[in-house]
Structures are given as C-alpha cells and as structure tokens.
Amino acid sequence: MHRLLAVVVLCAASALAPAFAACPPDGQTRESLEGLKVLKWTVPDAAERQVLAEHLIDCLGDPDPAMRDGIAYEALAHWMRADAFDELAMRSLRDKLFAALQADDPDGFRRPFAALVLSEVARTDRVKPWMTPEERGAMVEAASRYMASIDDYRGFDDQAGWRHGVAHGSDWLMQLAMNPALDRGQLDRILAAVATQVVPSAPHAYVFGEPGRLARPVLFIAKRGLHTPAEWEAWMTSFAPKLGEAKLAYVDEGWLARRHDLLAFLTALYLEADRSDDPQLQAIEPAIVAGLKTVP
Template identity: 30%
Template sequence: MGVRSGYWEHIRASGFRLPDDRPLDDLTAELVQMLGDPDPRVRDGIARPVLLTWIGDGVYDDLLPGFGDGVAEGLYTGLGDDGTDTVFRRAGSARLLAEAVLRDQVARVLHSDAIFRWGDRAASWFVRERDLRGYVDGRGWAHAVAHGADLLAALARSEHFEKLELTVLLDVVADRLLTPAGYHFRNGEDDRLAFAVMTVLHRNLLDVDVLEPWVERLAAALVPPPDEDDEPQPEWPTPVAGNTGSFLRALHLQLALGVVGQQTPRDVALFGTPPHVRADLLLVLLRVLRASRPGLFSAPSR
C-alpha cells in the first residue's frame, strides 16, 4: 500500500492512540500524504479516521493554525484535474479542514485571521473544483462536493463568521451550482449543500431581502432555452439545471421539516429552533419551484 501498513493497523487496533515512538510532525505528514492514496483502505480506513480522532481529541490544539494551513494546501493538489486520483487528496483535505474548524468551537484556539484564511482557500477551491464524482468504481468515495459542503457548514457554525462572511458562503454555494459541469448529482450532494445553507440560516443573521435575490439567481438556471425551429433540442435538464433544481427542492424540504446537526451542545442549541426566515423563505422557494415546472405543480390556492 506504499505505507507501513502494519504500523498503522496497530494504531487503529489501539483505538487510534497517539504513539510515542515517532515525532507528531512525521506522523502527520505521512497521514496527510495517505489522504490522497487511491486505495480506500489506506485513506478512508487509516488516514482519515486517525487524523479525525486526533483532531477531536485535541492532539493538534496547540498547533491548529499551522495544521489547518497545511491541510488547506491539499485543496489545491491537482486542482483542475477531472477523472484522476488527485481528487481524493482535495476531498480528504476538505473533510479534515471542516473538523479543524469545528474543533475551534470547543478549544477556542484560533484567531479570526486563521478562519478567514481557511474560508478564502475553501471558497476558491470549491468553485474551481472540476471533479464532481461521488463514488468512483475501484477507488471508493471521492465526494468533493459533499465534503466541500460539509466544510462550508463548519465555517457557517463559526462565531468568527458574521453577516458578510455568511453571505459570501451563500454566493459560494450558488457559484458551485451554476458553474458548468458534466456531472448530475446522485450521491446526496444536493442534501449536503442544502444542509450547509440551513446552517447559515440557523445563525439568524441574514434576512429575506438577502435570501430572495439569491434564490432568484439560482431559479434562473431552471428555465429551459427557447425552442429554435429546425434546430435539435439540447439535453434538458443540463447538469447545472438538474443539480440546481435538486438543491432547491432539498432546501425546501429541509426548511419545511427541520434539520439536526451533530449531537453536541452547540449544534443542539443552534438547530433547536427554526430559523427566523423560515416562513418567508418557504414562500419564496414554493414560488420558484412552481414556476420551474408549470405543467406539473398546481397553482397556489387563493
């Protein structure tokens, strides 16, 4: 597997206890490199659970700014590739960076500059990511969109992010959805993106005057092109239209039913009551969803 598999298997069997026979820097560098291994037994079976456990246990608390900066560099490994193994390092880096952001909610060890820096890097990567595959035959999960959405949701929880930064996160979601792509979401990416937006909404810092234009921008992608005489009709919906429609329906459903986060005191408090824009935003979503399929949905009752 290109790693000392027996060594790491022993650590996994120990409950991921931090070994004392090698420097933490060396262990971390090896694990981060393993995040990009095409073998899911290496990256998902060893590297990711070890690193996530150590982050959650506070192993990196005193080193979290530098650790996060190093992990964030992995977001750019092979950026621009599509259909190659480099996506595993980028997606894995997003997952780890999300955990580092969440850890700060407990440890309180990060300055706002670090969170803003990670947010800028995450936004730049997420919009530019071209490899949107979910499950890759013979390689396992890539899931760059899903892990990117989880990273946005982690950032949205951060108290370092206020109204301006949360508005930017919404724009990042819209930019990701509206950027031309060749993949139709089929592995829950729409739900993960919708949950990221729900996390923004539950901060109760954005009003419907910000949210309505944002929804209208997305709704414009749901309008099919006009028929042209003597011209073959393009595929419809395009991946952009299909993914955007799925996202808006997922957001409507999550807003209607409510969501829960992790079973932590902070998430229990954050998601314990509906966002204050719930009623107004539901009406906006109902309007644009009805308009997107006038031959399917009934008109609103008067």
C-alpha cells in the same frame, strides 16, 4: 484584509505543495497502521502523534480507499475530535492541508480529502476557538475558493472509493457556517461559494447526495437570522437562469441535468425547513417555495 491574508496563505501553501512523502509514512506499514486503528489510534506521546498525523496527510491522495479514507482521514478526524493537538500542532496541520489543496492531484483524491479534513480543522475552532479573526477569515476564503474551483464531479467508484469534492467542500463550508464568530460578510462569501455548484457550469447530474450536502451550510446560515426574507428570496430565485435558454427545456441533456440539480438542492432545503421547529428556518420556507416556482 481577509482576502489578502488568504492569498498569502494560498501562495505559501503552493510553495509547499510538491513536498509530499511516500505513503505509508517512513517507519510505518499498512499493517502497523491497521493495528493502530484497532487500538483506536492511541498514540500517547504528543510529539510522535503530531509527526504521524502530518505524514498521514500525504496519504490523503493515496489511490487505495482503505488507506486514504479508512486510515488517513479516520485517524486525523479521530485525533481532532479528541482534542489531541495543541494550537501549534493544529496550525501546522492546517497549513499542510492548505498545501495539499494546491498540490498536483492527477487521480482526483488529494484535494477533496484535504478539504474533508479541513472541515475537521474548522470544527475544532468552532468547538474551542484557537484561530485569530484573520486566520478564520483566510480559511473562509480558502474554503470558498476551493468550492468554486471544483470541476471534478466524480463521487463514488466501486474500485477507487470516494472523491466527492462538492460534498467534502460543503462539509468544510458547513463547519465554518456553524461558527458564531463569522460575520455577515463571511456568511455571504460562503453563500456565493455554494451558489457556484448548485447548478454546475459543466452539466452534471448529481447522484451521490451532493445537493443535500450543499444545502447544509445554507441552513446553518439561515439559522443565524442575519438575512431578510427578501434577500433569501432573491438568492433562491437566482439559479433558474443558469439552466440555459428556454428553447433547451426538456430537449437538451445538459439542461435536464441542471434542472435535476437545482430541484434536488431546493427540495433538500424545503424538506429541512418544513420539518424544523426553528423559526429562522421556517422563515425561509416561502423563499424556497419561490425558488421552486422558478424551475420549469
């Protein structure tokens, strides 16, 4: 049922995908938005605030990092964390963000920033539930599909700023993983999504903190205590075969990049588990060590 609903949501979003307006929104300028930022995004009228928020979603694909990150993302995150939208407004924002995930993204900014804002949407539902179980399941599926679809590994650029698709997708999955309303099957779906990017199929050495961000949803899933030690060990040891043929060890650039990513991911998990007082995290430490031992 959840998978079917997710497909319906994504298809609907796809139909809306081309409908993006100019940025800044009509009636606004960069200067007026910067002034609103100085005022800590104070927009007293709820209807006006919602209209502006929906239009700012169009700015998540803007090539200017100050507009994309410093205005659009910051405003949307601020309002969501301030509980500034009712359920109807949240559903409208969520659906437009789903559409942004399906839109053309020639510069590679829109999709990762839509995912980052969707992590804030997921957080609102975690803090004060408003989604139905079906909607929540559809979001788990949408986030998992997004993570698995990522093939643009650009992180930060001095001129263009952040893209950071893997990290932003991880943040979205983390907020979902933290939600106690998710069941074991949905948590397994998140683990499967994370696994697609621990060792990317296209060799890429992560250098912008992605392994640590990928580790976060896994750690919150572990805190739930729904998986056995044997299940964790099977998961942690499943990545080494993705490194490639043994003959490539230490003589192939792609193999070395994959090894780097896997070690960084498992090390991030180990450090968090080892220094934690949470017995559920301490319990997965042997599984992480088993995973580390599989890495040549």
